[in-house]
Amino acid sequence: MKSVALKQKFSTTGENSLIFGDALKVLRSIHNHSIDHCITDPPYNISGYDHKKKIGWLQSNSIWTKEKNFSKIDAHWDKFSDNDYLTFTKEWISEISRVLKPNGNIIIFGSYHNIYQIGSILQSFDRKLINSIVWYKRNAFPNVTQRMLCESTEHVIWAINETKKNAKNWTFNYKKLKEINGGVQMRNMWDIPSTPISEKKHGKHPSQKPIELINRLVIGASSENDMIIDPFMGSGTLPVVALMTGRKFIGIDNNKQYCDLALKRIRDYQNRPRLNL
Numbered sequence: 023m024k025s026v027a028l029k030q031k032f033s034t035t036g037e038n039s040l041i042f043g044d045a046l047k048v049l050r051s052i053h054n055h056s057i058d059h060c061i062t063d064p065p066y067n068i069s070g071y072d073h074k075k076k077i078g079w080l081q082s083n084s085i086w087t088k089e090k091n092f093s094k095i096d097a098h099w100d101k102f103s104d105n106d107y108l109t110f111t112k113e114w115i116s117e118i119s120r121v122l123k124p125n126g127n128i129i130i131f132g133s134y135h136n137i138y139q140i141g142s143i144l145q146s147f148d149r150k151l152i153n154s155i156v157w158y159k160r161n162a163f164p165n166v167t168q169r170m171l172c173e174s175t176e177h178v179i180w181a182i183n184e185t186k187k188n189a190k191n192w193t194f195n196y197k198k199l200k201e202i203n204g205g206v207q208m209r210n211m212w213d214i215p216s217t218p219i220s221e222k223k224h225g226k227h228p229s230q231k232p233i234e235l236i237n238r239l240v241i242g243a244s245s246e247n248d249m250i251i252d253p254f255m256g257s258g259t260l261p262v263v264a265l266m267t268g269r270k271f272i273g274i275d276n277n278k279q280y281c282d283l284a285l286k287r288i289r290d291y292q293n294r295p296r297l298n299l
């Protein structure tokens with residue numbers, strides 16, 4: 023297997039590509055209808071909570087005041103104004119729609135904060151939606167504000183890169199999904215724990231997705247040798263699963279540290295035997 027190297031530009035080689043760069047710029051350099059599928063986990067725009075805020079309910083909450091370091095995402099790449107987030111999301115989804123082949127799968131993660139915007143943008147582009155998947159994290163971190171339900175789900179929209187009228191023959195590996203679900207038809211509520219520590223041995227990413235979760239999507243939505251793009255690959259979970267399952271990948275991230283982490287994870291998996299899925 024060819025060793026993967028970190029590049030700064032996309033070149034049409036048909037090989038696996040790991041690219042350190044801005045998703046939009048890289049997407050704009052890719053030919054129309056040249057990639058099979060997209061599976062991605064973009065910024066959710068949920069960072070930026072001010073821990074120093076002097077609000078009554080915060081100050082009276084002992085968990086918040088004593089344990090300010092609980093795991094809440096707070097990353098510069100995840101902070102946008104509402105308008106900028108909408109523009110950014112429209113732009114990259116529009117580019118994904120251009121670079122994907124007709125009837126390719128477009129699978130996008132979100133939470134209640136952004137998933138409705140993503141769904142609405144896909145609908146405004148007249149893309150056919152086939153499923154929404156709820157990822158249930160039974161070990162999700164408790165809600166410390168005590169003012170709302172403990173959020174223990176993330177959401178995934180599965181769309182087809184074609185209009186509702188013309189969508190046909192998209193990849194949906196019914197039998198494979200049934201097989202990995204113990205012989206029972208796969209439903210759209212997936213009970214999978216948050217990413218285990220064993221998958222973080224090469225370093226941490228604040229929103230790293232579990233291999234089991236990405237594996238279900240890759241197995242269900244693509245065939246062997248298909249090219250899958252993840253323009254926001256973070257720690258490289260999609261590239262790693264692509265390698266494990268005999269798919270090709272284009273992984274992009276504009277954070278060098280995360281690209282290096284992805285490369286370490288990829289190298290670690292490159293010499294392992296392929297999963298028989």
Ligand SMILES: C[S@@+](CC[C@H](N)C(=O)[O-])C[C@H]1O[C@@H](n2cnc3c(N)ncnc32)[C@H](O)[C@@H]1O
Pocket residue numbers: 043044045046063064065066099227229230231232253254255256257258259260274275276277280
């Ligand atoms: C939610 S994380 C993805 C996590 C990933 N699924 C994993 O398992 O590790 C989103 C990623 O998008 C990257 N990102 C944000 N804006 C970007 C941009 N304009 N271009 C490329 N990457 C970007 C961030 O650096 C971050 O790693």
